[in-house]
Amino acid sequence: MQISRRTFGRAAALAAGLFAATPASIALAAEPEQVSIRFLASQGGLSAHEFADALGYFKDTGITLKNVGYAQGGPASLFALASGDVEVGGAATAAVLNSIAGGNDFVAAYASNGINKTTESIFYTLEGSPIKSIKDLAGKTIAVNTLGAHLDYTVREALHSVGLPENAAKLVVVPGPQLEQVLRSKQVDIAAFGYWQKTFEGAALKNGPFQKIFGDTDVLGEIAGGFAVLRRDWIKEHPQAAKTFVEKSEAALEYARLHPEETKAVIAKVLASRNENPDIAQYFTGYGVREGGKAVNRDLQFWIDILARGGVLKPGQLKAEDILYNPANFAVAGN
Numbered sequence: 001m002q003i004s005r006r007t008f009g010r011a012a013a014l015a016a017g018l019f020a021a022t023p024a025s026i027a028l029a030a031e032p033e034q035v036s037i038r039f040l041a042s043q044g045g046l047s048a049h050e051f052a053d054a055l056g057y058f059k060d061t062g063i064t065l066k067n068v069g070y071a072q073g074g075p076a077s078l079f080a081l082a083s084g085d086v087e088v089g090g091a092a093t094a095a096v097l098n099s100i101a102g103g104n105d106f107v108a109a110y111a112s113n114g115i116n117k118t119t120e121s122i123f124y125t126l127e128g129s130p131i132k133s134i135k136d137l138a139g140k141t142i143a144v145n146t147l148g149a150h151l152d153y154t155v156r157e158a159l160h161s162v163g164l165p166e167n168a169a170k171l172v173v174v175p176g177p178q179l180e181q182v183l184r185s186k187q188v189d190i191a192a193f194g195y196w197q198k199t200f201e202g203a204a205l206k207n208g209p210f211q212k213i214f215g216d217t218d219v220l221g222e223i224a225g226g227f228a229v230l231r232r233d234w235i236k237e238h239p240q241a242a243k244t245f246v247e248k249s250e251a252a253l254e255y256a257r258l259h260p261e262e263t264k265a266v267i268a269k270v271l272a273s274r275n276e277n278p279d280i281a282q283y284f285t286g287y288g289v290r291e292g293g294k295a296v297n298r299d300l301q302f303w304i305d306i307l308a309r310g311g312v313l314k315p316g317q318l319k320a321e322d323i324l325y326n327p328a329n330f331a332v333a334g335n
Contacts, residue, residue: 006127032062035241038086040071044176044199044280046267047090047112048287049228049245052252054266061244067274072175073146074226074326075099081106089235092150092226093303101313105232109325110246110253111224111295112287113196119288120217121151121195121225124183124210126248131189134158134214140189143174143182150225151192154216157306161219180204195225195288199267202283224289224299230325239330246325252294256286300324 041050052058053065071077072095074091078099081089082249090112091099100106115121115238123142125131131140136160156166174182182189190213193201204210216225228249235242256263268281300320307313 008085017314019262029106032060032244033238033241034062034064035238036064036066037088037241037245038066038068039090040069040077040080040086041067041274042090043070043276044198044271045196045284046227046270048110048249048252048256048293049088051256051263051266052248054270055252055255056245057248057252061241061248062246063241063245069183072173074149075146078104078106078229081229081231087230089229090226091229093224093300094153094307095149096229097300097303097307097318097323098148098225098312099168100318101307106229106323107232107235107294107325108227108300108323109230109242110228110249110293111226111299113225114192114223114288114290115195115215115217115220115300116222116288117215117217117227119198119285120215121154121192121197122215123190123192123213125190126183126186127209127211129189130209131213132211134162134219135164136213137190138164138168139170141170141172142190142192143179143188144171144192144199145176145179145194146173147171150216151194153273153303153306154219155192155232156310158214158219160278176200180207183210184208198285199280199283202285203277203280220302223302224295227295227299233326235330239327242325242330243327246327250293251286253289254291257291257293260284260286295324297321 049065051168051223068086074095077089078091080086082104096106140175142155151238152171159168172188179191179200182188230242237325263286264281267284268278271281272278274288297320300323304313304318304320308315
């Protein structure tokens with residue numbers, strides 16, 4: 001069969017037109033999905049995704065972060081996530097696991113904070129106090145930012161570690177900015193400054209020393225203290241956005257680890273924009289997470305085992321690998 005030059009020319013022109021259109025089609029297909037992620041902020045600090053946004057890491061990703069208010073603590077943040085008022089929450093690991101055990105299908109997206117000897121929660125009393133060790137906590141009043149979260153479970157584990165009942169101390173809820181005041185005025189025996197409240201702690205110590213009783217690393221070791229949390233159905237609906245969100249947040253954690261002074265400057269700027277005191281940013285000691293901002297199974301399994309020991313979870317009810325975010329478990333384009 002012979003093809004005329006005219007027919008061949010037309011076919012060639014058509015093919016050329018198709019190939020010329022292909023890059024534009026690919027570019028159109030590669031346009032990122034436009035996704036708005038609402039969150040609740042915490043006084044005195046920035047979550048890693050807020051920090052990533054301030055660094056410009058979400059530019060051209062299709063992701064827009066929207067601050068819709070403040071959360072008093074992690075449990076309130078998780079409640080907002082479960083009710084659909086926000087797309088990302090954040091809480092202490094134990095609170096996250098409790099929420100999942102209660103029926104919420106959440107995924108631990110990334111380790112929001114961690115504890116090490118540089119960045120840890122510290123339990124203080126006044127100088128000269130007879131309260132000097134964990135054994136002395138029995139019958140004492142401890143100020144914490146919220147119940148059912150990291151400090152609450154740290155106290156329980158601390159008391160358990162010395163053979164005391166886990167409810168031997170009384171916890172009272174005090175917002176971070178008031179921790180110093182209630183301790184110095186002797187309204188409480190002990191004030192617990194969480195690892196995420198180092199800015200408040202630093203400002204308080206500038207006004208005079210406190211007596212350290214213990215840090216949470218003395219009880220828990222070096223471990224992730226909490227997680228940013230996403231709903232599993234949201235990840236399935238927006239797999240690429242979820243992957244980008246986690247990767248950029250982890251990149252921000254790594255930036256903070258490598259550039260502490262620049263990080264303080266960014267935090268100060270954001271706090272000022274929220275009409276908070278920017279001066280406290282100088283006391284920021286880091287997010288306390290591992291290199292690269294990566295979490296490991298132990299960060300979750302440690303608390304799963306403790307909750308199982310206390311009867312909150314059934315043995316084997318939850319597994320770390322089922323909760324910790326892994327993009328391979330979701331349909332992400334290009335993976």
